[in-house]
Amino acid sequence: MDSQKIFLISSRKLGKTSIIINVLNELKKEELITIYIDIEAFSSHKEFLEIYLLTLIKETTTINKILTFIRNLMPGLRIELKFDGSGKPLLSLSYSHNDKELNRIALKIYDLPGIISEKRKKRVVVAFDEFQEILKFNGKNIEGSLRTSIQHQRNVGYIFAGSKRHLLNEMVNSPQNPFYKIGPVMFLKKIEEKQFFEFIKEKFISTKFKISDETLFKIIEKVENIPYYIQMICHELWNYKLLKKEISIDDIEIVIDQLVRENSQNFHIEWSRLILNKRRLLKAIVIDGGKNVLSIEYIKRNELYYPSSVQRTLKSLIKDGYLDQDDENNYYITDLLFREWIRKLHI
Secondary structure: OOEEEEEOOOOOOOHHHHHHHHHHHHHHHHEEEEEEEEEHHHHOOHHHHHHHHHHHOOOOOOOOHHHHHHHHHHHOOOOEEEEEEOEEEEHHHHOOOOOOHHHHHHHHHHHHHHHHHHHHHOEEEEEEEEEEHHOHHHHHHHHHHHHHHHHHOOOOOEEEEEOOHHHHHHHHHHOOOOOOOOOOOOEOOOOHHHHHHHHHHHHHHHHOOOOOOHHHHHHHOOOOOOOHHHHHHHHHHHHHOOHHHHOOHHHHHHHHHHHHHHOHHHHHHHHHHHHHHHHHHHHHOOOOOOOOOOOOOHHHHHHHHHHHHHEEEEHHHHOOOOEEOOOOOEEEEEOHHHHHHHOOOOO
């Protein structure tokens, strides 16, 4: 059976990356070759290709055989190999610095997982995290080249994961895009409240902390079931009450207030960069919630502008990562601490 090409779409801080890493680790135990690449870390197509190539090589051969590996599997590819102060290898692609030649090199690199799978007689799984970030460096051409290579790789599975659902949805659902219907789309949902409750209760009990069920449920409610913030708030509560080892419901606000104060200067700078329309809409969502934002009643109640203007502002805030939508299409601010800072600013 051919390996799948899967799109995994998730809001930020829901644990997408942790799930991917855990899955890859389990697959590695079954002797699959696994590759993880976070595209958000790169500033250019060339840098992405260099790190992707180096990662593929390091997972399949030893450092002292890198040049031999490239000569055997990728003849004609010119690279410069260096080592940093700690002995870590660094690759630099050598080419005449025009997009046409870089695209030719890219096709060779995109073909490599299939070649490795065939040579090693093993299945390969490649995970591209924050995949939508390729759009920042000539994404349509990259999408086309990548699709051309991977569609024939029967023993290579791909995970295209990202947190900007509007961009990923367009990639996979728009007929004019190269990745149109390349494979199934999965949406990562929030973990259920009950599962979180049992998990964090066990963690506190195991370290001899006293905490009521009401307080545990309040933590989960306050952070809207988002794993990243549950971990953050629980960690801060644990430190805050390390001596007394008893956490009350009032301690939640104390800890959140402290975290907001620590980040206040950064939030002031962030807020000052936003135009008035964006500030008004963010304030409205914090104070009045994110349901029926485009309704006339909501717009009048929060002294916003016309629905078309609000819609443009929503799209811009989602694109910039300030907002997202839940499964019921309610808008929410992605950064819990920024949300609480805005709330305190306008109360």
